[in-house]
Every structure is written in structure tokens, then in C-alpha cells.
Amino acid sequence: MSENIVWHQHLVSHKDRCEQKNQKPCVLWFTGLSGSGKSTVANAVETLLYENGNHSYLLDGDNVRHGLNKDLTFNDSDRVENIRRIGEVAKLFTDSGLIVLSAFISPFKADRQQVRDLFEKGQFIEVFVDTPLEICEQRDPKGLYKKARSGEIKNFTGLDSPYEKPEKADIHLKTDGKTIEALAQEVINYLRHGAFIK
Numbered sequence: 393m394s395e396n397i398v399w400h401q402h403l404v405s406h407k408d409r410c411e412q413k414n415q416k417p418c419v420l421w422f423t424g425l426s427g428s429g430k431s432t433v434a435n436a437v438e439t440l441l442y443e444n445g446n447h448s449y450l451l452d453g454d455n456v457r458h459g460l461n462k463d464l465t466f467n468d469s470d471r472v473e474n475i476r477r478i479g480e481v482a483k484l485f486t487d488s489g490l491i492v493l494s495a496f497i498s499p500f501k502a503d504r505q506q507v508r509d510l511f512e513k514g515q516f517i518e519v520f521v522d523t524p525l526e527i528c529e530q531r532d533p534k535g536l537y538k539k540a541r542s543g544e545i546k547n548f549t550g551l552d553s554p555y556e557k558p559e560k561a562d563i564h565l566k567t568d569g570k571t572i573e574a575l576a577q578e579v580i581n582y583l584r585h586g587a588f589i590k
């Protein structure tokens with residue numbers, strides 16, 4: 393870290409921003425295989441939050457890789473850097489008082505832990521979107537599994553690049569046979585129970 397840099401205290405505090413928004417900020421960190429339903433469920437949760445009058449922002453893998461992280465590939469070290477940057481962005485957004493939803497594969501346990509460590513206890517909520525590889529591959533909405541199987545894409549998560557499942561996710565969404573609405577409601581219930589929202 394560079395020397396001669398001093399943290400600046402702002403006049404409007406974190407507490408002020410939370411009170412104005414009438415919510416307790418947190419990050420809902422969705423993790424799971426490509427095609428598991430991270431974006432879909434995160435979008436459904438954000439819609440419910442919006443309807444409830446909450447203030448949120450959804451950081452989505454594909455979108456962030458078009459801008460902030462467009463210099464990063466899918467090799468292991470770039471995935472580590474991808475998650476590190478997103479973690480820092482999520483930290484800034486929660487400091488602003490928002491409920492942040494992030495939808496990245498985030499395949500490595502150590503990286504998810506490193507992001508968790510940026511937050512106060514309980515503020516980082518890991519949401520495991522647990523959809524078996526076979527189902528993700530059947531869905532294949534972008535045709536990426538097909539390309540990976542044929543060798544056109546290398547280092548594809550779940551095939552020739554690892555996915556380290558969360559062992560104790562804060563919210564474990566077993567998606568099999570459940571509707572998107574039901575899965576989103578599980579997340580909302582968790583937020584209400586933890587008094588993040590009213």
C-alpha cells in the first residue's frame with residue numbers, strides 16, 4: 393500500500409445513509425456454476441426489494457466483465473483478481489447504504505472468504521445457488537457448455553476448471569424443482585429475519 397495516504401472521514405456518515413434508506417445494508421453474494429440461476433434469482437430478489445421500497449444494486453458477472461474487469465480472463469489468477477475487485481466495489485456500495493447483490497461464479501473458497509473478511513460480522517451473506525452440473529449443462533442458455541465440451545473454450549468452470557462448493561453457506565438454495573419466486577422468497581425471508589429490511 394502506498395505511504396502518505398490518510399483515510400478521510402466524511403461529514404455524512406454511514407449511519408446517516410442507512411437511516412435515510414431505512415434499511416441495514418449487506419451483500420448477498422450469490423455463487424454457483426454457470427447456468428445455476430445466480431442472475432435469475434438475484435434479479436427476482438432485487439425486484440422484491442424494490443417493491444418493498446428498499447435501495448439495492450446488482451453487480452452481475454457478465455456486465456462487470458464488460459467494463460471494470462474487461463482486462464481479466466478466466467485463468468485462475470484473473471478469477472482471483474475479478475473477485476477481489478468486486479469485493480471492494482461491494483464494500484463501497486454497502487458503505488453507501490445499499491443492499492448489494494452480486495452474481496459471480498466465484499469458484500474459489502479462499503476468495504469468497506477474503507471478501508467476507510472485508511465486512512462486519514453477518515453483513516456478508518453467502519448464497520449458494522446449488523444446481524447440479526448436469527442441469528446447468530442441459531440449460532446451457534449461452535451455448536457455453538457445448539463450446540467447452542468441444543474444446544472451443546478452455547478453463548470452463550465445472551469441466552476443466554474447479555468449482556469449490558460452499559460448505560456452510562448462509563443461504564443454501566437447493567434449486568431442484570423450485571420456482572424462481574420461491575427461491576427469491578427464501579432470500580427475502582432471511583433478510584427480514586436478520587432485520588436487514590422491514
Ligand SMILES: Nc1ncnc2c1ncn2[C@@H]1O[C@H](COP(=O)(O)OS(=O)(=O)O)[C@@H](OP(=O)(O)O)[C@H]1O
Nearest residue numbers: 426427453466471474496497498499546547548549
Ligand atoms: N471459462 C469460463 N468459465 C466460466 N464462465 C465463463 C467462461 N468463459 C466465459 N464465461 C462466462 O462468464 C461468466 C462468469 O464470469 P464470472 O466473472 O462470474 O466468473 S468468475 O467468478 O471469475 O469465475 C459466465 O456467466 P454465468 O453463466 O452468468 O455464470 C459465463 O457466461
Ligand SMILES: Nc1ncnc2c1ncn2[C@@H]1O[C@H](COP(=O)(O)OP(=O)(O)O)[C@@H](O)[C@H]1O
Nearest residue numbers: 425426427428429430431432531533570571572
Ligand atoms: N429455478 C429455476 N428453475 C428453472 N429454470 C431456471 C431456474 N433458475 C434459473 N433458470 C434458468 O436457467 C438459465 C440460467 O440462469 P442464469 O440466471 O442465467 O444462471 P447464471 O447467472 O448462474 O449463469 C436461465 O435460462 C434461467 O431462466
